[in-house]
Amino acid sequence: MDISKQEEKLASLVAKQHLVISLLPYVLHPLVAKACIKSKVNMVTASYITPALKELEKSVDDAGITVIGELGLDPGLDHMLAMETIDKAKEVGATIESYISYCGGLPAPEHSDNPLRYKFSWSPVGVLMNIMQSATYLLNGKVVNAEGGVAFLDAVTPMDYYPGLNLEGYPNRDSTKYAEIYGISSAHTLLRGTLRYKGYAKALNGLVKLGLINRDAFPALRPEAKPLTWKELLCDLVGIPPSSTQDALKEAVLKKLGGDSTQLEAAERLGLLGDEQVPRAESVVDALSKYLAMKLSYGPGEKDMIVMRDSFGIRHPSGHLENKTIDLVVYGDINGFSAMAKTVGFPTAMAAKMLLDGEIHAKGLIGPFSKEIYGPILERIKAEGIIYTTQSTIKP
Secondary structure, eight states: OOTTTOHHHHHHHHHTOSEEEEOSOGGGHHHHHHHHHHHTOEEEESSOOOHHHHTTHHHHHHHTOEEEOOOBBTTBHHHHHHHHHHHHHHHTTOEEEEEEEEEEEEEOGGGOOSTTSOOBSSOTHHHHHHTTSOEEEEETTEEEEEOOGGGGGGGOEEEOSSGGGOEEEEEOSBOTTHHHHTTOTTOSEEEEEEEEETTHHHHHHHHHHTTOSOOSBOGGGSTTSOOOBHHHHHHHHHTSOTTOOHHHHHHHHHHHTTTOHHHHHHHHHTTTTSSOBOOOOSBHHHHHHHHHHHHTBOOTTOOEEEEEEEEEEEEOTTSOEEEEEEEEEEEOOTTSOOHHHHHHHHHHHHHHHHHHTTOOOOOEEEOSOSHHHHHHHHHHGGGGTOOEEEEEEEEO
16 A cells, blocks of 8 residues: 555554554655554664654653664664663773764675676665765764765775775764764764775766756656657756767766766766666656666675674773774675665564563663663574674773
8 A cells, every 4th residue: 555645544554453563665654653653553663763753752652652763784783783882881881982883785796896886775866865965973072074965075985994895985964963872972983884885986976976966856857758868868967969979978978077087987887878768757866766776786696795893992991992893794695685684674573573572661762772672682683694793902
C-alpha cells in the first residue's frame, strides 16, 4: 500500500500488531510513528531520529510506548561501539578527549572499477545530495564548518589506515551535537565522516560543476517533453547549441570543469556526453540518480563491503593518554546478504526481538545509547559474523 495516501489502512494494520519495524524511506517514519502512538504499539527503525520524529517525543511518552531509532550501521553500530567505549572509560574515571568515526558502504575492491569507484544498492539521490550539504565538526577545540557543493572537495582527506584500500573521507552533517548525545563535553575533537575510495570525491565534484547535482525543477525532463539525450542536456548545461559536435562539447565541458581532464574523463566514461536517453524526472539530479542506479548497480555475483573505524583519545586519571581504535570490516556474501543488509538488518532485528521478549524496559523515543540496548546487540552480532577488533596504545 501507499502509506502516505492510505493512512486509515495503515492505522488498522498497526492496531493489530505487537511491534512495527519501519524500513521505509526516512520521510515516512513519522506517519508510521503516529499510527503506533494511536494504537500504543512499539516501533523500531534503522534511520536517524529526525526533527520530524523528535516532534512526536511527547506523544510517544504519553502513549507509554517505546520507539527506538538509529539501529542500523551508521547511525546504529557506530553509536553502540562509541557508547561501549565511553561508558567503560567513565567507569574508571577517564575522560574522552577526542572521538573520530568514519564509515562507508563500498563495493568490494574487485568491483570498484568505475569512475565513481562506487556502486549503488538503493536510490542514489541521498548519496548525491549529501555532498551539497555543509558539515560541522570540532577540531582541537575549534568549530569547523565545511561547505557543501563545489567547495566540498576541500574537506576531503586521504585516509592512511587500511593502506591496501586507498580510501578518502569527508565530514558528515553536524558532528558537534554528539558532545551532548554521547555525554562527552570534555572532547576537543569530534568528527563523524563518510569513507569512499580515492577518486570518488573528485569525480562527483565534476558533476557538481556541470550542474548535474541540482534539485531545481527541470521542465525539459518531464514526461510530456520530447526525449532528451545526455549530450543534448550537457550542451544545454554548458551553454552551447544541442547540435554542437562531440569535440565542441568536450571542449566546453572541459572549460566548465576548469580544465580538469580527469573529471572530463569520468563524465565521459559514465556516458554523460553520449546519445543515451536521459530518464524522465522532475529535476536533473533525479534523472542522474535513475541513470546511475542502472549504470552503477551491483551485478550478479558482485559483493559490497562495510568499513568503519572509530578512534578515541582517552585521558586516564593517571594522566596517561590512551589512543584506542575500533575497526569493523564486513564483506557481503556472493548471492547472499550484502554487508549493508547484514550490518543494518541484524542490529534492527535484534532490538525488535529484545522489545518483544521484554528485554528492553526503557520507554519513549530513544536511540541505542544505553547499555541495556547496546550491550546485548554488540554481543549477539558476533555470532552473525559481524566482528570488530580493538587496539590501544598508551602514551605517558
